Amino acid sequence: MIKKAFPIFFLLLTIMVTYYAMILTDFKLNTLKKGLHDSYFFIEQMFPPSWEDFKDLWNPALETVALALLGTFLGTILSLIIAFFGASNLTNKWVKQIVRSLISVERSIPELFILLILIAAYGLGALSAVLALMIGCIGMLGKLFADAIEETPVSVIESLKAAGASKVQIIYFGILPDLFPKLISYSLFRFEINIRLSVLLGAIGAGGIGYELDYAFSMLQFHRALSCLIVVLVLVIAIEQISLYIRKKLSISQL
Amino acid sequence: MIKAVGLTKQLKNGKFLLNNISFEVVKGEFVGILGASGAGKTLTLKSLIGLLELTSGEVWVEETSNQHINIYQTKTSILKKLRSKIALIFQGYHLVQRATTLENVLMGRLGSVSTWRTLFFGFNENEKKEALIALERVNMQSFATTRVNALSGGEKQRVAIARALFQQPRLLLADEPISNLDPKNAKIIMALLKELSNFFPVIGVFHQPELCAKYCTRIIAIKEGKLYYDGEPNLDEKTLEDIYGEELSSILT
Numbered sequence: 292m293i294k295k296a297f298p299i300f301f302l303l304l305t306i307m308v309t310y311y312a313m314i315l316t317d318f319k320l321n322t323l324k325k326g327l328h329d330s331y332f333f334i335e336q337m338f339p340p341s342w343e344d345f346k347d348l349w350n351p352a353l354e355t356v357a358l359a360l361l362g363t364f365l366g367t368i369l370s371l372i373i374a375f376f377g378a379s380n381l382t383n384k385w386v387k388q389i390v391r392s393l394i395s396v397e398r399s400i401p402e403l404f405i406l407l408i409l410i411a412a413y414g415l416g417a418l419s420a421v422l423a424l425m426i427g428c429i430g431m432l433g434k435l436f437a438d439a440i441e442e443t444p445v446s447v448i449e450s451l452k453a454a455g456a457s458k459v460q461i462i463y464f465g466i467l468p469d470l471f472p473k474l475i476s477y478s479l480f481r482f483e484i485n486i487r488l489s490v491l492l493g494a495i496g497a498g499g500i501g502y503e504l505d506y507a508f509s510m511l512q513f514h515r516a517l518s519c520l521i522v523v524l525v526l527v528i529a530i531e532q533i534s535l536y537i538r539k540k541l542s543i544s545q546l
Numbered sequence: 547m548i549k550a551v552g553l554t555k556q557l558k559n560g561k562f563l564l565n566n567i568s569f570e571v572v573k574g575e576f577v578g579i580l581g582a583s584g585a586g587k588t589l590t591l592k593s594l595i596g597l598l599e600l601t602s603g604e605v606w607v608e609e610t611s612n613q614h615i616n617i618y619q620t621k622t623s624i625l626k627k628l629r630s631k632i633a634l635i636f637q638g639y640h641l642v643q644r645a646t647t648l649e650n651v652l653m654g655r656l657g658s659v660s661t662w663r664t665l666f667f668g669f670n671e672n673e674k675k676e677a678l679i680a681l682e683r684v685n686m687q688s689f690a691t692t693r694v695n696a697l698s699g700g701e702k703q704r705v706a707i708a709r710a711l712f713q714q715p716r717l718l719l720a721d722e723p724i725s726n727l728d729p730k731n732a733k734i735i736m737a738l739l740k741e742l743s744n745f746f747p748v749i750g751v752f753h754q755p756e757l758c759a760k761y762c763t764r765i766i767a768i769k770e771g772k773l774y775y776d777g778e779p780n781l782d783e784k785t786l787e788d789i790y791g792e793e794l795s796s797i798l799t
Binding site: 444446447449450451452453454455456457459460463464465468469471472 | 595597626627629630632633634636639640641642643644645649653654655656657658661664665709713
């Protein structure tokens with residue numbers, strides 16, 4: 292009897308919580324309806340895209356890709372170095388605990404917030420954005436790499452240690468070869484995320500296609516804004532497909 | 547030559563894992579360590595290379611022809627040098643799976659080459675040639691450029707032995723080197739180990755008394771952490787029963 296009442300109880304609870312959240316956020320169905328109408332009007336205004344603007348958007352688009360590429364590359368190297376200190380089979384448990392918790396802390400900080408801090412330090416521009424993307428990698432890649440390194444059997448490390456190898460040699464000869472496919476695959480996945488992030492960071496002032504988009508909107512050049520949106524869409528989809536293709540190839544060669 | 551004197555490992559609760567084990571092994575000997583599960587075989591082997599913290603005991607290893615060093619009472623730098631002259635073989639899972647056979651063999655000498663040279667220049671032609679010779683000795687030269695993850699269990703074990711050979715050891719320790727091999731490959735590996743014992747002492751932990759009787763020159767049996775038997779490889783039924791107890795039926799297949 293009590294067991295049967297559980298689903299109903301949870302349903303009622305969910306409805307109550309949702310209702311409370313609607314009050315808190317001042318969410319009204321009427322506003323939603325009006326907003327829908329407005330946004331339809333807004334989108335209508337944007338069509339058609341301005342075709343002659345596409346040639347100006349080529350360079351900003353490349354800039355966005357370059358930001359993401361550089362941020363991911365530097366971030367991968369940084370994460371890898373950190374991951375070696377966060378893998379239990381390479382360090383003692385205290386260092387591991389500290390490094391792992393630092394990685395978790397980084398993961399909980401949004402990239403936007405990191406960028407805002409960096410802007411205060413380095414000013415508005417591409418450098419801040421690259422650094423923000425780089426630091427943003429640590430939370431995700433650092434954890435994934437450290438977990439992958441921990442999959443290396445203890446016997447591999449012990450046998451090289453027994454042969455007299457130094458720690459750097461153990462990492463270079465014993466761990467990196469087996470880690471390589473995962474290293475590439477995880478970095479590519481992060482690159483996909485960083486492309487989207489770099490559009491967003493661009494809008495804040497780092498430059499690139501995100502900046503063009505924001506600028507077009509604020510200048511009320513809606514046709515140009517739509518062109519920017521199309522470029523972003525094509526960019527994201529293209530890079531996701533390329534990355535997916537390479538990652539699939541890698542996972543096959545891993546067998 | 548290697549000499550173990552009174553190897554003892556006692557837990558905090560007073561239980562002995564190793565209890566006063568002493569033996570000496572010289573060139574030309576292929577020693578098989580036998581014993582039931584948990585008797586202390588692998589611990590004995592690990593203590594010979596200083597990977598186990600002993601409660602008491604000494605392990606003397608030959609450094610030069612008439613100078614011997616106790617590996618439990620020496621500086622870490624000397625210990626590292628000594629270790630590079632002791633080869634260790636596990637069950638074949640200690641190889642780097644995505645590296646080639648040749649690369650895995652070359653890793654045997656990481657201890658005697660400087661870190662920076664190996665990182666930036668790799669190994670030189672001479673070393674590669676020697677590694678190929680080591681592969682030839684275990685009949686694996688045609689697999690030199692194959693990745694280890696494409697090899698069978700027996701082939702991996704042969705690569706592991708080639709790595710040990712390339713290390714130019716003064717002593718070879720093998721921890722259950724044939725446990726996951728089929729009978730044919732097990733015999734190949736045992737014959738190889740016996741052949742190698744002509745050049746340096748070979749000590750292995752085994753679970754196969756029949757194969758040991760055939761290939762080893764001497765058996766050391768450990769029971770409940772104590773040295774139970776040390777001598778001829780042909781053990782009679784009664785001794786085997788004493789060593790293994792109830793496990794015996796599962797071991798003699």
